[in-house]
Amino acid sequence: MKATSRFMNAVSAVALSAGVAMTGTIAIQLAAIQVAEAATVSRIEVRGNRRVDAETVRNYIGIRPGRSFSNDDVNDAVKRLFSTGLFADVSITQSGGALIVTVDEYAVVNQVLFQGNKKIKDRNLTEAVQLQPRKSFSNQALEADAETIREAYRRIGRDDATVSGRIQELEDGRVNVIFDIQEGGRTKIAAINFVGNSAFGNSRLKDVISTKQSNFLSFLMRNDIYDDNRLRADEETLRRFYYNRGYADFRVISAAADLDEAENAYTLTFTVEEGERYRFGNVEIESTITGVDPQTLQSRLETRQGSVYSAKDVEDTIIALTEEMAGSGYAFAQVTPRGNRNFETREIDVVYSVDEGPRAYIQRIEIRGNQRTRDYVVRREFDLSEGDAFNQVLVQRAKRRLEALGFFQTVNISTVPGSQPDQVVLVVDVVEKSTGEFSIGAGYSTGASDASGGGFSVEGSVTERNFLGRGQFIRVSAGGGKDSRDYSLSFTEPYFLGRRIAAGFDIYRRTRKFDDYERDVTGATIRFGLPITEALSTQFAYNYSQENYAGTGNCSTLGDGNPANDASCTLAPALVQAIESGTWKKSSVSGSLIYNTIDNMQSPREGIYANLTLEVAGLGGDAKFIKATARGSYYQTLSEELDLVGILNVGAGHIQALSGDLRVFDHFSSSDRIIRGFKYNGIGPYQTTAGRIDHLGGKTYFNASAEAQFPFPILPESFGLRGAVFADAATLYASDIAGTSGTGMEWRASVGAGLIWASPFGPLRVDYAVPVVKEDSDTVQNFNFGISTRF
Structure with missing residues (x-):
C-alpha cells in the first residue's frame, strides 16, 4: 500500500521508571508519523550508535519491516529505548521506505x-x-x-x-x-540550651541527649556532630526521659539548630513544656473476651497505685498482659491502656482493656538500611516471623531489643498493607553506626600487688561488637607495667545454633613479678549464657588454668631440694610451700544467675544488678573446692535536679575445700572492689616471718559500701567528669593454713572521695580513701587510680 504521509516535529515528556538512573526532565525530539490508517517501511536504519549494536536497537523498538505500525507504536518504541538507560536522546522519523532511529548514547x-x-x-x-x-x-x-x-x-x-x-x-x-x-573545618556544637525546664537542670538534660557540646576531647569522642536525624532522636529521648518520670504532659515545642557561619559552630536550643508530675491512681483491667477473668491477670501488672507515673511501666504491663493472653491461646488479643488524668490530685487512673484484635498476619519482614549488618541479625530479635499473627506489642519489643544492641543510630518499624487484606508487611528501617572501639587505660598502685604488679600500668584493647556484621563480639587486649603483663582474647556468639543462647570463650595469660617470687597464669574459659526473662539470665562455664611459680631474689633457691639455701628467704611458710609445689592446675565448672534492671550500663542511675556464682573445682587438676560468691548493686537517683545518684553495694563469698586443706592461692584476697583504703591483699589472715607480715587471704568475706555520685562542679557536663563520696566496710576471715593469725571476723571501714571520668579511652576512676577502722596488721593504701569496672 502506498501511503502519503506528512512529517511534523512534536515534543513528548516521557516518565521513566525508578530503576532508570535518570533524573530531571528530558526533552525528546520525536518526529511522529501521521497516517490515515497505518504505515509500513521496508527497512530500519540506526544512526548515532557507537557501542550499542544496531540490531540491539532494532530489537528494542519492536517495529518490523513490512508490518504496519501506528503513532502509538512509535511512542512505545521511544519509551523502551529510554528505559534501557543507555541513551541521552532518541528520535524516530520516516524517510521514504526507511524508518530512521537516531540515538545519542550516554558516555x-x-x-x-x-x-x-x-x-x-x-x-x-x-x-x-x-x-x-x-x-x-x-x-x-x-x-x-x-x-x-x-x-x-x-x-x-x-x-x-x-x-x-x-x-x-x-x-x-x-x-x-x-x-x-x-573538606573544610570541623563544625562544632558551641552551646546546648534548654528553655522552659524547671524540674531538671540543664546539665542533667545535656547528659540525657546524645549530642554533646564541643570540648578539647571532642575529636576523640566524636559526639559533638550536628545531624538532623540525631536531633530528632534527641527529641524522642527527652520525651521518654520525662514520660518515665511522671511528666505525662511533656512536649518538645521546638528544637532549633542555628549555625554561626563565621565560627562554623551550631547552637542547639530545645524549647520544652514540662507540665505537671503525676502518680498512678486506680489501676484496673477489663476484658471483653469470653472466658478471660481480669482478676487472674492482676499479678502481671507492672504499674502500682501511688507510684510515680512511668510510660515504661505501662509498656511493660502491656507486654506482660499480651504474653499472658498469647500463652493462654488468644493470639490476637489486644491490650489497650486508657488513661484518665485527675488534675486536682495529679493522678492518672489507668484501665487496661483486653479485646479480641483484628486478625492480621505477617506476610514478610523487609529490612532496609543495613549495609553492614546481616539481615538475620535483625530478624532474630523478633519473636515473630513470616506467617505469624501480627502483634504490635511484640513488634515494639523487637524495636527495643534492636536499639539495645548498640549497632544502630536509629531503628524505625512501620507496616504497609500486604497482598491480601489480612496481611501486613513489616518494614524495618535502620541507620547503622560504628561498632568498633579502641581504648587505652592506665592505672597506678603503690607497692607490689597481684592486681597490677605495682607502679604504673597501661592497657590497650580493640573491641568489635558487630564482627563481620554477624552481631558477634570480639575483644583483644594487652597491657602491663614494670612487673606485670596481661594478654586476653574474648569472643561471643549471642545466638548459638540459631537460638538465644550466648556462647563464647576467653583465653588469657597473666604474669606477675613480686619481690620474692614470680607467678604466671595461663587459662581459658568456655561459657554459655541463657536468658530466663528480660531481666534474669543464667550462665554456665568450664574453666581451666595452669599456674606456675618460681622464687626470685632472696628466695630464688626455692625448689632446688636444699632447704639450707632457703635460710635467707623470709616469705611466709605457706607461700614457700605453694611456690615449691611449682605448677598448679585447676579444672572447674561454674554457674551464675544474673539479675539486671540497670537503665544504662554506661551511666547507671536506676536499677539493680546482682550476680550469684557457684564454682566447683575437681574435674581433674590439682584444685578441689567449692566456692560461692554473691554481689549486688542498687542504683537510685536521689535528686533529678542535682543529678545526684545513690549507690549501695553488698557482696559475700565463701570457699570450702572438698578434700584436704585449701592452698594459699585459692583463698579470697581483698581488693578495692571489696574495700578501698587498703592495699591489695592487705587485710585478713596473715603469717609473720622475721618481722615481715604476709597476708594469705581468707575463706570468707562480707563487704558493703554506700556511695553518692554527682556532676563535677564548674566543668561542663560534656567533659564526662563526675565526683563521688563513699564509705566502705568489709571483713575477710578464716583460713585452712596452719600457723595463721588474724583469722577472726574483724571488720574494717574506710571513707573517701573519688573522681570518675568517662574518657575516650574507657571509664577511668581515681579514689582517695582513709581507713577509720583497721587492725595493726593491715597494710594501708590511700590512693588508687585505674580502669573503672562496675559490673
Whole structure:
C-alpha cells in the first residue's frame, strides 16, 4: 500500500521508571508519523550508535519491516529505548521506505576518582555514589552524587565541605568522573540550651541527649556532630526521659539548630513544656473476651497505685498482659491502656482493656538500611516471623531489643498493607553506626600487688561488637607495667545454633613479678549464657588454668631440694610451700544467675544488678573446692535536679575445700572492689616471718559500701567528669593454713572521695580513701587510680 504521509516535529515528556538512573526532565525530539490508517517501511536504519549494536536497537523498538505500525507504536518504541538507560536522546522519523532511529548514547564511566578527601576514604565514597565503572554517565547522576558526598561530610561534622564534579573525556565514548573535594573545618556544637525546664537542670538534660557540646576531647569522642536525624532522636529521648518520670504532659515545642557561619559552630536550643508530675491512681483491667477473668491477670501488672507515673511501666504491663493472653491461646488479643488524668490530685487512673484484635498476619519482614549488618541479625530479635499473627506489642519489643544492641543510630518499624487484606508487611528501617572501639587505660598502685604488679600500668584493647556484621563480639587486649603483663582474647556468639543462647570463650595469660617470687597464669574459659526473662539470665562455664611459680631474689633457691639455701628467704611458710609445689592446675565448672534492671550500663542511675556464682573445682587438676560468691548493686537517683545518684553495694563469698586443706592461692584476697583504703591483699589472715607480715587471704568475706555520685562542679557536663563520696566496710576471715593469725571476723571501714571520668579511652576512676577502722596488721593504701569496672 502506498501511503502519503506528512512529517511534523512534536515534543513528548516521557516518565521513566525508578530503576532508570535518570533524573530531571528530558526533552525528546520525536518526529511522529501521521497516517490515515497505518504505515509500513521496508527497512530500519540506526544512526548515532557507537557501542550499542544496531540490531540491539532494532530489537528494542519492536517495529518490523513490512508490518504496519501506528503513532502509538512509535511512542512505545521511544519509551523502551529510554528505559534501557543507555541513551541521552532518541528520535524516530520516516524517510521514504526507511524508518530512521537516531540515538545519542550516554558516555560510559571508566573510573570514579576522588581528590582532596582525607577524612572519608575512597572506598566509603565509592560505596555511596551511584556512578560506577562500566555504567552510563549522566549530568543528573553527577549532581546527585556530589550532593551525596556533601551529605556524607555533614554526617561527620563538616558542614562547610564543598564538592564539585567534572568529567575527563576519553576515546570510545568513555569518561573519567572526578570529584574535587575541599573538606573544610570541623563544625562544632558551641552551646546546648534548654528553655522552659524547671524540674531538671540543664546539665542533667545535656547528659540525657546524645549530642554533646564541643570540648578539647571532642575529636576523640566524636559526639559533638550536628545531624538532623540525631536531633530528632534527641527529641524522642527527652520525651521518654520525662514520660518515665511522671511528666505525662511533656512536649518538645521546638528544637532549633542555628549555625554561626563565621565560627562554623551550631547552637542547639530545645524549647520544652514540662507540665505537671503525676502518680498512678486506680489501676484496673477489663476484658471483653469470653472466658478471660481480669482478676487472674492482676499479678502481671507492672504499674502500682501511688507510684510515680512511668510510660515504661505501662509498656511493660502491656507486654506482660499480651504474653499472658498469647500463652493462654488468644493470639490476637489486644491490650489497650486508657488513661484518665485527675488534675486536682495529679493522678492518672489507668484501665487496661483486653479485646479480641483484628486478625492480621505477617506476610514478610523487609529490612532496609543495613549495609553492614546481616539481615538475620535483625530478624532474630523478633519473636515473630513470616506467617505469624501480627502483634504490635511484640513488634515494639523487637524495636527495643534492636536499639539495645548498640549497632544502630536509629531503628524505625512501620507496616504497609500486604497482598491480601489480612496481611501486613513489616518494614524495618535502620541507620547503622560504628561498632568498633579502641581504648587505652592506665592505672597506678603503690607497692607490689597481684592486681597490677605495682607502679604504673597501661592497657590497650580493640573491641568489635558487630564482627563481620554477624552481631558477634570480639575483644583483644594487652597491657602491663614494670612487673606485670596481661594478654586476653574474648569472643561471643549471642545466638548459638540459631537460638538465644550466648556462647563464647576467653583465653588469657597473666604474669606477675613480686619481690620474692614470680607467678604466671595461663587459662581459658568456655561459657554459655541463657536468658530466663528480660531481666534474669543464667550462665554456665568450664574453666581451666595452669599456674606456675618460681622464687626470685632472696628466695630464688626455692625448689632446688636444699632447704639450707632457703635460710635467707623470709616469705611466709605457706607461700614457700605453694611456690615449691611449682605448677598448679585447676579444672572447674561454674554457674551464675544474673539479675539486671540497670537503665544504662554506661551511666547507671536506676536499677539493680546482682550476680550469684557457684564454682566447683575437681574435674581433674590439682584444685578441689567449692566456692560461692554473691554481689549486688542498687542504683537510685536521689535528686533529678542535682543529678545526684545513690549507690549501695553488698557482696559475700565463701570457699570450702572438698578434700584436704585449701592452698594459699585459692583463698579470697581483698581488693578495692571489696574495700578501698587498703592495699591489695592487705587485710585478713596473715603469717609473720622475721618481722615481715604476709597476708594469705581468707575463706570468707562480707563487704558493703554506700556511695553518692554527682556532676563535677564548674566543668561542663560534656567533659564526662563526675565526683563521688563513699564509705566502705568489709571483713575477710578464716583460713585452712596452719600457723595463721588474724583469722577472726574483724571488720574494717574506710571513707573517701573519688573522681570518675568517662574518657575516650574507657571509664577511668581515681579514689582517695582513709581507713577509720583497721587492725595493726593491715597494710594501708590511700590512693588508687585505674580502669573503672562496675559490673
